Amino acid sequence: MTAHIVTAPAPATGPTGTTTGTAPASGTAPAPAVIAPTPAAVAGAGLGGAWLPLSAAFTDAVADLTDREDLTVQCAPGLGQGAPGCFVPALATIELDGTHLGHRPDTCDPTRPADRHRYPILWGVLVHEAAHATHTRWEPPTGAPAAVFDAALALEESRIEAAQVRRRPADRSWLRAAASSLILADFFTPTTSTHTATAATAPATVPHGASGASATPATAPGSGAGASGTGSGASGAVASGTVAGAAVTTPGAAMTPWNAGRAAALLLARTDAGILTLAETAPLREVVVGVLGESRLSALSALWHIAHTTGDTDGEAMLELGRRWCRIIGARPDHPAPVPQPGTPGASGDPSPLVKAVGETLIAVHASSDTRATAPGTPGASSTAANKGEERRREKKAREEAQRAARRVFAPSTTPTTARRGPTAITSTRTPEPAEQAAARRLARQLRSAAHRDRVTTRTTSATPPGRLSMRGALAADAQRAAGTTPTAEPFTQTIRRHVPAPPLRIGIACDVSGSMNEFARPVASAAWIIARAAGHVPDAVSASVIFGAWVRALTHPGQTPAQVPVFAANDPCEDFTTAVDALDAALDLTRPGAARLLVVVSDGRFKDPHPTLGQQRLDRLTASGCAVLWLAPHSHATVLNGAHPITLTDPAQTADTIGAAATRALRNA
Known part of the structure; x- marks a missing residue:
């Protein structure tokens, strides 16, 4: 699955027990539930040392990203349920894998906007998960077809990012900075063959430079214990150029209609959402057209454009789009996508053209000017103020x-x-x-x-009038005075109704x-x-x-x-x-x-x-x-x-x- 939302602890396995990594795991989607602690979560559950104050700082900062006051952010190495980050709706918690920080936690203060440019990838992951927390307000019904749910979650990725940049346009650069880390594992995580599960590993080649994060061992897809969106923690595993871990026989994305559609949903849809650019995704589009054809890709494009305008709570509409997606791709809605057979494209040791195209796209995103200006260790990292000044000059010229x-x-x-x-x-x-x-x-x-807005009701309490007197509050105040303490009870309640101006x-x-x-x-x-x-x-x-x-x-x-x-x-x-x-x-x-x-x-x-x-x-x-x-x-x-x-x-x-x-x-x- 592609959305980084934890809904259930069940691992993703195929119909024969093999882990697919690129398709839904079973015939039906898991019912939403509070997840059981996983080994990765337990490893970081203590939030010891400097990770605890850093998590508190992230918690303070996320309120501005979401307009929610109930969210908690936990950041430590090993968190994220196997992904760079994940959102747990049942706990109102966002988990971030601290290995993507790239700095000592005691030197970072995300409440300061200027400090976020030192770790743009991790902050971008937080922005993405904050978009889920704000705009993913639907849950799959029990028994939802697995392929339908997986397709709906793939469409959800670009939908929530499009909604986030409509609400906060400045977040686009952060989402771009994290794009490689969020998408990489979906395509470069190797699949494990049933016949070679205990055999020696064969490294799958990964394009260099697709992400600035450090190399991380990649396990078989689905080992994230319910962390939808990745199969492993290897989203940044490109510094060394290879992905190591489980027994490997196939690159993570073969030349199949399902994987081509998956690439389109995660990358081409982000282009139409305004996150990526047409030039960056042009090589991938050519490969996807070669697999699906222009007519099917156009039909899929129409679906993600509809998704971008779908409401945050309209889960039925998203699942219907998932059903239509499966029909266009040719996948059975109640089954996962088939595992590539030996001899088919992507079944050899060499990366498929689809993998190469995804890698080229992510490299182009990483190398683009707005990503480079925020990435640590690059020439523009120490001149953020100059870059912002140049942006202001360009904007002024465009307005003139x-x-x-x-x-x-x-x-x-x-x-x-x-x-x-x-x-x-x-x-x-x-x-x-x-x-x-x-x-x-x-x-x-x-x-x-459409412009009409209901009145907003605000209730306030006070120790003195005006307001409606609450006898319980008055008695509590009398009891406090009788006990010789300063009264803290506020027995007067006032209701204020304000008209919301039409936009x-x-x-x-x-x-x-x-x-x-x-x-x-x-x-x-x-x-x-x-x-x-x-x-x-x-x-x-x-x-x-x-x-x-x-x-x-x-x-x-x-x-x-x-x-x-x-x-x-x-x-x-x-x-x-x-x-x-x-x-x-x-x-x-x-x-x-x-x-x-x-x-x-x-x-x-x-x-x-x-x-x-x-x-x-x-x-x-x-x-x-x-x-x-x-x-x-x-x-x-x-x-x-x-x-x-x-x-x-x-x-x-x-x-x-x-x-x-x-x-x-x-x-x-x-």
Whole structure:
């Protein structure tokens, strides 16, 4: 299993007694239970010496990551149930393996933000487990099919990280720093053959540099005693280049549909969640496509995009996604994935292409600039302040470019650059149809309903009025005074009910007006008018829309409710996508937290250089800040940039309904 959540003490074994390491262990998922102490847990249970104050410091720091006050963090060598870290919901406890600290525990203070850069891997593991503690609020029902549960947990990994960076965008760099340690053991932990369980070990080669943690012996998968997410404590076992331990006959991930889907769920889904980048996972995607094919990978991609928008408590939806995942992969939901047979890819002593691709991806993540800046022992580790200063300068430059684009695009139409003539022209306006007016009213009601927040009730007690008098508290105060002690009883209770303000809503729509998008011209103009009209009837809701081709023109302006529907043609030879995103970003503050933000792109994605590269940089910046990006494609062959949620619209008339549903979902989840 892939999620680092301890639910039961049963080890993961295959149908013949062999440990699989890459598939669910039995026909049904284990029932949630408080785990029994494992040898690793007992070894670190004492938290002696400097590990106890370090654990207390982690406990203080985790409250900011989760907004929970009931969590306890334990950090010591051997903890984590065989993984770098794990979350035990029944005990409200996060366990961290102290071997990933890399420093003396008495020299570390995680309550100081600057100190966390010394051990980014362990802090990243804590952020990941904190995301589980905050967003994994569902448990599998008793008797849930094992493969279904395993697939759901694989989808849960990217879902909780996507939710964490939406809530705390700054946590992205920490999740990237820990990505190698969290994912490595799922693919590089060797499996044990039934015929060679006592034979000499054959080291499985692991790519160098995939993690900065020290080498750790790897046992057979499943020996973590219920610690879902890894089979061993070898998540960082790459410093020496080999994994040693149990009898080894197969690398940890053979070229099977199940393992290819597993790699996609753990790495490609993190790319669409905004944690990893498209360039880092491109080699892996090629290998996965070679195993699954484009159609099956596209179907799996649709599932993890749905998972990224699933609620924290909707376990039924996650299990249903797991069932659909198994059907697409071709796995039986009530059985674990088959163990690779001798002679199949991955059954030899050499790593399979899938293993190599995963290794290349993790090496690329580890070598990327934002990971290197926080990794101890690297050239940028001692210049954190300089790196932050450079980030601030880049952000300032990006905002200035966006503001210049917004001034050009949304300036009064009397200027030559925004006049409704020439290429990318808004040809005329028309009176809205009754169906469009009804759709705007219906969407306004949906947005108001989604923005509604119940009143928050706060109860306080005091020794003096105002408040309702509690006779029990009054008698306790009298008894304390009679005994000659200072009264500590607070007999007055006051209930305060406060209204929670509705979160602001920001919606930006950018429509491609190249020749291939001609059939979407009318429905997009209609959708832009409907959204702007509905936003005008919702407090703190602002929308704007642009068309982009050779030029970028404003369809609707921020904060204005248009009376007429704009009409435009789609016959431009090129697309200025970068300026369109910049203009909407600056006009609507799409990169500033504090509001429900949605960018909608209607395009086939076939841009000319340099807009694919520059546009990807813009979308990376938006998704890192927590802005949702919806990409409406006219056909399945469209090119969708990384980080956007793709939807193929076979019927252009569905454009307004699709955008409205996405806006409502963004507002409800804000």
